[in-house]
């Protein structure tokens with residue numbers, strides 16, 4: 647659905663959320679354009695689920711602000727336009743699959759798309775008369791995702807949607823989500839720890855670390871703004887990198903045997919033939935940023 651207000655699908659401004667005085671998110675700024683497929687990545691405890699729950703209106707911020715399509719999460723407008731899949735996929739264990747889809751229809755009168763919901767279950771062998779409590783974790787995930795897709799929302803907030811699925815199901819469900827995004831312009835924000843899986847599907851990425859966004863933007867632009875260099879370690883340099891590399895631009899480097907690899911913010915070092923310079927894959931880019939040490943200013947602020 648087009649958005650007459652041109653508001654971003656999600657905007658977090660200095661967003662903070664504490665639990666018993668402990669920061670889950672702190673001064674977090676994120677902006678996601680509408681209709682993009684965004685990977686939300688970060689270490690355990692980085693704040694990914696908290697951000698998604700705030701966007702879904704299930705939590706309130708302790709500081710700062712969050713908006714979906716310009717509206718506060720939890721308001722009728724924002725609820726209508728978003729669908730949330732929680733990490734633990736809460737469903738009524740005593741309901742059958744058919745009951746669950748009927749509930750989806752009842753809760754989303756006038757908008758419910760039974761075909762969109764059913765496509766998640768097609769070929770899965772999930773019987774419509776099976777009780778939710780009797781399903782495997784992966785099949786419960788399929789039913790939970792069916793509720794999300796049937797809602798026909800403009801922004802899907804999916805917390806580790808593929809975590810319980812077997813490799814073939816992961817592939818098929820991801821393909822379905824991408825088709826949904828392409829055919830309906832649906833925005834998707836998907837948290838995941840499987841970086842390789844995100845490579846060809848996400849056009850936007852947000853990397854959370856210690857409760858704040860460390861990297862955020864268009865995947866292609868971010869990849870092109872970095873260089874991956876590989877070469878024989880220079881024994882004259884403590885870090886093994888060529889002298890021409892600006893150390894302030896190094897995100898992360900590692901020496902393994904005689905070889906050194908590094909992710910640097912472009913421009914690449916002068917090519918003296920001893921170094922291979924490439925545009926990093928999304929996985930390489932994210933791994934380096936995940937391994938990068940915490941900025942000193944942050945450590946002071948958190949102390």
Ligand SMILES: Nc1ncnc2c1ncn2[C@@H]1O[C@H](COP(=O)(O)OP(=O)(O)OP(=O)(O)O)[C@@H](O)[C@H]1O
Nearest residue numbers: 665666669670688689690691692693694695696697
């Ligand atoms: N309901 C809660 N009560 C207390 N602390 C919480 C609660 N929810 C989250 N936290 C804390 O907030 C921080 C961020 O948690 P969150 O679940 O958002 O991280 P995450 O990035 O989703 O982690 P994971 O990758 O392990 O799922 C953690 O320190 C966590 O222990």
